[in-house]
Amino acid sequence: MTFGKLITTAAMAVALCAPGIASAETFRLSSETNENSSRTQGAERFAELLDEASGGDMTVKVFPNAVLTGGDQLKQGEMLARGSLDFSVTSAITISTLVPEMSAFSLPYLFSGYDEVDAAVNGPAGEEMARIMEEHDLKLLAWGESGFRELTNSKRPIRTPEDLAGLKIRVAGPMFIDVMSELGANPQQIQWTETFSALQQGVVDGQENPIGAVIIPQRVYEVQKYITNWHYSYDPAFLMMSLAKWEALDPEQQEMIQTAATEAMDWQKELTREQTEEGIQLLKDEGMEVYDPTPEELEAFAEAAKPAFDLWADKVGRDLVELFTQTPES
Structure with missing residues (x-):
């Protein structure tokens, strides 16, 4: 379309x-x-x-x-x-x-x-x-x-926070530096226009972005082998x-x-x-290994990232964060 x-x-x-x-x-x-x-x-x-x-x-x-x-x-x-x-x-x-x-x-x-x-x-x-x-x-x-941001890398499947240890992950800004640091990765802030070449040349091992809006149209699958659908952040x-x-x-x-x-x-x-819905099969067809974490594994990621959540919730304002968690009935 x-x-x-x-x-x-x-x-x-x-x-x-x-x-x-x-x-x-x-x-x-x-x-x-x-x-x-x-x-x-x-x-x-x-x-x-x-x-x-x-x-x-x-x-x-x-x-x-x-x-x-x-x-x-x-x-x-x-x-x-x-x-x-x-x-x-x-x-x-x-x-x-x-x-x-x-x-x-x-x-x-x-x-x-x-x-x-x-x-x-x-x-x-x-x-x-x-x-x-x-x-x-x-x-x-x-x-x-843009969508929920998923994690790709060229080294190994990511199923637990421990799997991220030492991986150089391209990120877009300061919050993501803190989040990836808490998860054990080595975050690198790089402009998006420079990211594909950084992945291609091994300057970084991975990146995180939405599937439908970025990973597929930007052909990230050409330089990445693994993707974890952990829905850890929305953009x-x-x-x-x-x-x-x-x-x-x-x-x-x-x-x-x-x-x-x-x-x-x-x-x-x-x-x-x-x-995004159709993209998972495309990524498989392009040779990527797709991993969908269990609810327990997602909870482990969320728990590991909680210090970064609390830090940035204080920075942006707890009252504002509360608005994001309100339901239509509340």
Whole structure:
């Protein structure tokens, strides 16, 4: 299920169709993953929907692989806040250096499944995160999904925390350094755009990422032999916009953008979950050894990671973490 990438070459043009829009405008959207990932495909879907809704008066050019930030995905949020970029489809991990509260999503074993995830992003926790984003000059338009992060490596099957001892694992940020250290691994923080070559050259032994959104489209299976489906951390994707540019739009433009964003990210989340479900067999077909831990083994991982959970729950705020654990009835 793919959609063609919308590429526009005109920088500005006179608008003739949509009422209330004085001139046609081309926006730039940055995605740090490649064209095959569901995140970038969600961005392209947004571009198509917005172009259609505006009669061609608001178009979006999608730039994958964080090319607008020189391959540094961590700069996307900063550039967006300054107004140097218009849109970004990114993840909680990527934005957490700018918005530390986003680290709450990544707490180890915070969620046990999709029902808890959906309740969080569609409830008070998601609303609070959108409010916090605005304090950083970012407009959170819609939630999508990267997914639960699974562990791959080139050395051996991982069934217990002890199996991680000494393995060099690529991680995306400070929380994951603490988590992997507690689990006995040797964490290495590396930009995602540099990770494949680091795995290929043996600079690191493994990495952790969602199956559907990253491991398969980024062809991680070409340089990794083992995967453990331990669901230890969840990473949402989301579409965000420069708050200043959002506030400069008229209500009609805002409505079109919001509607297109919601529809595109709902589609992106569904696609990601389909790709994840189907991806296990693909990884087996590609020669990976897939291991699904027992409930007892998962509990052992969670217990080993608990010191890191407590440390980071205190950093992001226990009140905020409590919002993530509320059920719809509570």
